Amino acid sequence: MGVRRYTKMAYKDPDDMVFGHAKFPVLEHWNVQFGAGYVVPEVxxxxxxxxxxxxxxxxxxxxxxxxQAAARAVDIGLPAFMLEQEHVFQQTYHPDWGYACTLAQAEVLKKYYDEYGVRACLRQTVGDLRIEEKGGLRGSEYDNRIAETIEECCKAGASDIAAETMGGKSVLDYGVMRGDIKAILFGIGYLGSVDMEYFWTRAVNICSKYDTRPAGDTNCSGANTCMYVAGGLLGKDMSHTAAALARAISAARSLVAVECGATGPLKDCGYENTIIKAITGVPICQEGKNAVCAHADVMGNLTCQVVDCWSNESVFHREEMGGPTPAVWLQATGYEAALMNTAIQTGNAKTLRDLYTFTDMYRDPQGTLLAYPNAFRVGKAIVEYGKDIYLRARAAALEASKIMMEAYEAKLLQLTRFELDTLRKYTSILESLPMEAEIFVDQCMREYPRKIPTFDPKSYGL
Amino acid sequence: MALLDWAKKADFDMMFKRYNVIIEGPAIKPEDDPDVKKVLPKEEPFRTLAMAVIFGDTEKAVQAAKTALERTSPLDVIEKGLAKGMDAVSALYAKGAYFLPDIMLSADAMTAAMAVAEQKLGRAREKKGTVVSFVAEGDPHDIGKNLVVMFLKANGFEAVDLGRDVPDKEVIEAVKKYKPVMLTGTALMTTTMTAFPRVAKALQEQGISVPVFGCGGGAVKRDFVESYDMGVYGVKAFHAPKLAEAALAGKSWKEIRKEYPKIVGEFVAEYADRM
Structure with a gap:
């Protein structure tokens, strides 16, 4: 299957987007549907x-x-759930370990499905072991092992495969540390998109041989790094407006998985998923308030707004007062999903969606950007330049800037001097960048390879 | 759309507060900040050198160094000018007036200007001590380690950067070779951070002692790091030079664990029981 670039929006009106519903629902074994009228909790x-x-x-x-997760699902009456396993290094590095671990979990879920009828699905998120300075991103030992492990997980009964690929990270990290928006755009928007096409073309081909969906890929290593580095309101490391720009750029990059044939539900830690849902209509997983076990964000409710599968974030496997963590955290996401499903069943879905959104829409510029009407606008900016991976990433950032400035000027969004200065400075740099990808790449290639020793242009065909 | 109506009617103060906006004082020039005034040299050419570092202006810093070197010794250019600028930058960062990119640009300016001074000197400036830094085996996430290395270098330490996904053996060999005053290890994942106790144990078995083995990163927590000898949980990357200085001053890892907030000079929630 070739790469199908999006030049039109799947949704015509942002108000048509609501949690639990997607234009193109996805069915996975064992009988779990995403985006088909209900929200699935994930742990x-x-x-x-x-x-x-x-x-x-x-x-x-x-x-x-x-x-432990399946037992709690039955104990509290969940109709369906997703178990996701983010691989540790060894699980992806040794394909036979990946197989055995997946099989062990699949057998448990099948047992509960057969015994109680609880619908369950199993996501395997392979680790991106590839390192640019150790053999590169393409065809290295690490790269080959990832492909083998994806296949072994499919064979062993994974319902879907997800990833958090690292393409462009060396340049992105440089951009984050030096406040260089051009490097952030090049790292996430261009290099990230190029690597995504390489990675997901192959992953989709492998999954297509099995009853396993190629789900998608988030920019955890990029936009989430920015969000994490930006931290809370008193964070001293990155402006929240800059983190929001990186998030908008990441939507243009994470979209590539779907363009290569990924079906969703897109992986949860992609806060950019609302934008991608608006463009593609595929279902999405999301995290927010139940990710507190791993990190603090400033939009914990907002991310529920159009979710199809609501997740926690990785937590240690250990005992809490309320039981083992797989049980405790599935209970937390399970009750949140139950609230959303109740809203759907009682005709209150759009009201609840708007409450979730409004809670965080002006708490932080990142929330302003991701509020679904604004996420929709970023989506439109992306598809306008849909065929050009550079121009669409640049357009996403510029639209994000416009959204934040409008909210600031309307006195709805408060910004610190640092946030406002950064936003103005970065916008002016983005505006001054060339309108031809070739010229932009050429400019970047003159600058970044000499400044970033771990950047391997060959990994991106440059 | 309900959102538009709500935006007109809602009292946001009852929903959230942007404390960063609330606490923000009036804009002042960096050189007017009281903590900067304490360290900023008054006489020339040192003030110009320090100011170029404070503004992260590499070109100006290099030019100022070249001009200063016509009449001033290279060591004075570094110690009385460039290093003072970096001290001011650290003070501004600690109080939230400067941000990470400011520090990085200042460090770049200082490094470039220092290279000019060292060329004249004919050798590298004497470093405070050597620190070896690595990312755990199997872990490709290195932004934390890169920050640690940058903060160490900016504060006058020799930082040996072993990179990411570093096998335990290589760490041990580097410790043997460089005999560092501090070893730092970072990891994002729970399953890669297990490299730290393995490294600590291997060092002990070979009779090698490191004054401090600072460990930090995404999933790494204090109770884990304190479960093995030598380990000191590092909370923020910019704490690294202060921990290394404490080790240089002769403090043991046990003392550094105990006095962490005092050593780094600020409230640290993760060490609230040791304030």
Whole structure:
């Protein structure tokens, strides 16, 4: 399958977007649908440190995580849930470990499905082990092992495959640390998109041979790094307006997975997913308030607005007062999904959606950008230049800038001097960038390879 | 759309507060900040050198260094000018007036100007001490380590950067070779951070002692780091030079654990029980 660039929006009106509904629902075994009129809760738990010492201990750990989650799903009456396993290094590096771990979890979920009828699905998120300065992103030992592991997970019964690929990260990190928006645009928007096409063309081909959906890929290593570095309101490391610009750029990049054939539900930690749903109509996973176990964001409710699968973020596998973490955190996401499903069933979905959105819409510029009417605007800016991966990323950032400035001038969004100065400065730089991808890439290639020793242009065909 | 109506009617103060906006004082020039005044040299050419670093202006810093070197010793250019500028930048960062990109640009300016001074000197300036930094095996996330290395270099330490996804063996070999005053390890994931106790144990088994083994990163927490000898949980990257200085001053890892907030000179929530 070739790459199909989006030049039109799947949704014509942002008001048509609501949680639990997607234009193109996805069915996964065991009988879980995403975007088909209900929200599915998701849980993911990182294996206890030390269990990665052998295949046997890791497999047992995986089975235990699945068992504890499934048992709690039944205990509190959840109709459906997703179990996601984000791979640890060993799980992807050794394809046979990936197979055995997936199989162990699939067997547990199938057992509960057969016994109680609880609909469950199993996401395997492979680790992106590739390192530019260690063999590059294409055809290295690490790269080949990822492909093998995807196939083994499919064979073993994964319902879908997701990833958080790292393309462009070396340049992005440089941009974050030096406040260089051109590097951020080049790292996420251009290099990230190029690598996504390489990675997802292959992943889609592998999944197509099995009953496994190629789900999608978030810019965890890029836009989430920015969000994480920006931190809370008192953070001293990155302006929140800059983090919002990086998020808008990341939508143009994460879209590539869908253009290569990924079906969704898109992976949860992509806060850019609302934009991609507006463009493509595929269902999305999201995290927010139930990701507090891993990080603090400033839009914990807003991300529920158009979600189809509501998730926590990775948490240690251990005992809490309320039970083991797979059970506790599935309970937390399960009740949030139940609230959304109740709203759908009682005709209150749009009211609840707007409450979620409004709670955080002006708490922070990142929330302003991602509020669904504004996310929709960014989507429109992307599809206007849909065929050009550079121009659409630039357009996304410029539209994001316009959205934040409008909210600021309307006195709805408050900004610090640092946030406002950064926004103005970055906007002016973005506006001054060339309108031809070739010239932009040429400019970047004159600058960044000499400044960033870990940047490997060959990994991007440059 | 309900959102538009709500935006007109709602009292946002009852929903959230942007404390960063509320606490923001009036804009002042960096050189007028009271903490900067304390460290900023008054006499020339040192003031110009320091100001170029404060503004992160590489070109100006290099030019100022070249001009200053006509009449001033290279060591004075570095110690009385450039380093003072960096001290001012650290003060501005600590109080939230400067941000990470400001520090990086200042560090770049200082590094470039220092290279000019060192060329005249004929050797590298004597460093405070050597620190070895690595990212755990299997972990490609290195932004934290890069920050640690930058802060160490800007504060006069020799930082040996082993890179990311570094096998334990390579870490041990580097410790043997460089005999650092501090070793730093970073990891994002729970399953890669297990490299830290393995490295600590291997060092002990080979009879090698490192004054401090600073460990931090995404999933790394204090209780984990304090479960093995030598480990000190590093909360922020910019704490690294202060921990290294404490080790240089002869403090043991046990003392550094105990006195962490005092050593870094600020409230640290993760060490609230040791304030």
């Amino acid at each position: 993911k738990v990182a294996p206890e440190a030390g269990t990665e010492r052998s295949k046997d201990t890791l497999v047992k750990e995986m089975a235990s995580i699945a068992e």
